[in-house]
Amino acid sequence: MSLSGFSFPTAIQFGPGARKEVGKHLLDQGLKRPLIVTDKALGALPVLKEFQSHLQGLDVAVFSGVFGNPTASQVMAGGAAYKAHRADCVIGFGGGAALDVAKVVGIAATHEGDIIEYVWDHPNVRPITNALPYFVALPTTSGTGSEVGRSSVVSEDDTHLKRVVFSARILARKVFADPELTLGLPPHVTAATGMDALTHNIESYLSPAYHPLCDGIALEGARIAARSLLKAVKEPSDISARSDMMMSSMMGAIAFQKDLGAVHSCAHALGAVADLHHGLANALMIDAVLEWNHEMVPEKFDELAHVCKVAGGGKAFVPWLRQLKRSVGITGTLSSHGVKPEQIPRLVDIAVKDICHQTNPRPVTAGDFERLFKAAM
Incomplete structure (x- = not known):
């Protein structure tokens, strides 16, 4: 029998109201300038404003440029928004698409090249060498489970082919899984x-x-x-x-x-x-x-x-x-x-x-x- 390796490292805060703990958690880490990465629909809904009301004491910016199946250009735009805000951490807020983008915005913000160059099967794959921003995730749907995953699925803009960035380094440092965030789903x-x-x-x-x-x-x-x-x-x-x-x-x-x-x-x-x-x-x-x-x-x-x-x-x-x-x-x-x-x-x-x-x-x-x-x- 061959040797096998197992790992379950994600810290999870689970239950109604978990979203209210995010602000204190970030402040306890010495972080003050989060970039919220979310999708266009959520960015316009009261649920995001309600969540932001629990982030008192933080200087918050929102990137809501995620839509459809997430693409490489959306990731790169998110990385640019991170740098423009001079952010020090990322909050992923949304379904699988928003969370997949949020997981790799930090790579785009701190590394050279296009995010597609970091997919696991790229012929000249770039290594993730720099420190990545602190990342927390809040799912607003119950499907992909992207909040606890070590992969990000992004599509090429021209071919629409789904590509995968895979690394334990893109895991959320903490997941705040609040089922109240799904109550408004149709x-x-x-x-x-x-x-x-x-x-x-x-x-x-x-x-x-x-x-x-x-x-x-x-x-x-x-x-x-x-x-x-x-x-x-x-x-x-x-x-x-x-x-x-x-x-x-x-x-x-x-x-x-x-x-x-x-x-x-x-x-x-x-x-x-x-x-x-x-x-x-x-x-x-x-x-x-x-x-x-x-x-x-x-x-x-x-x-x-x-x-x-x-x-x-x-x-x-x-x-x-x-x-x-x-x-x-x-x-x-x-x-x-x-x-x-x-x-x-x-x-x-x-x-x-x-x-x-x-x-x-x-x-x-x-x-x-x-x-x-x-x-x-």
Whole structure:
């Protein structure tokens, strides 16, 4: 048996009202000039103003230039805003896109070159050599779990290909996970981001990589999402359900350091080609991929069915997922969400090159991806 390494370093303050602790925490670190990195929509909403009211004693600037799937140019603009404010720390405030940008704004502000030069598979990848700004994260959605991740996904501006900056140095120094920040999410966003969290937990558990710690976290994350996603959608003010989904989201992101699978390779391709929301893309692909994976790891599907309280065992797990999606309002196929059959060759090309499917429980070829996309059309 080979040697394995495990690490769970993120400090997390969890619960209603956690956002109110950020100002004191930064002042205790001797920091006074934070740059809040958020997205355009949140930047115009009262929830950001309310959060800022708890940052008394700090000289705060806001960069709200994040929108859609985050791009390299957004990161570079954030780095410029950091320098213009003479900031000494970064507060990431938002969903996965805003947090992915916030995690690497510090690289753009303190290093030379474009952020794409720091992605892990760049042919002349630049090392992160300088000290990075102190970074704290506040998620406002429950899906990506980006607040606890050591990777940032940014797209190339011209090709829209998703690229990954991966380093433990971009981890948040502290996460303030406040489920009250998700109370205003509309049902369709709660559903799509919730399916993202559930997909992370499921795919990381199904991955053949060796990481029993992540397996345990993934199973519990799936159990929590299974019991609370529908309630969070149907009863959006239920703080218990909102708390469950925020915890499941973080658990999924912690678990997927074990790696993911073909659902995510498909979703990354759909984001690049059709600009689909990542959680929605996962939800539209998960049936076809899991049905295809089942025969390779039936015992794992049995375990997922057990923790999610699915009657009928592992064979009933995918039908249960389909019904859950319908219950939370995610319906239709890829084609009904704007994906065209003529885009399949491009989707296949990107999915094959994506790293996630390398830890799918069943090896995936270009022909397999073509069949999976067609099955989801």
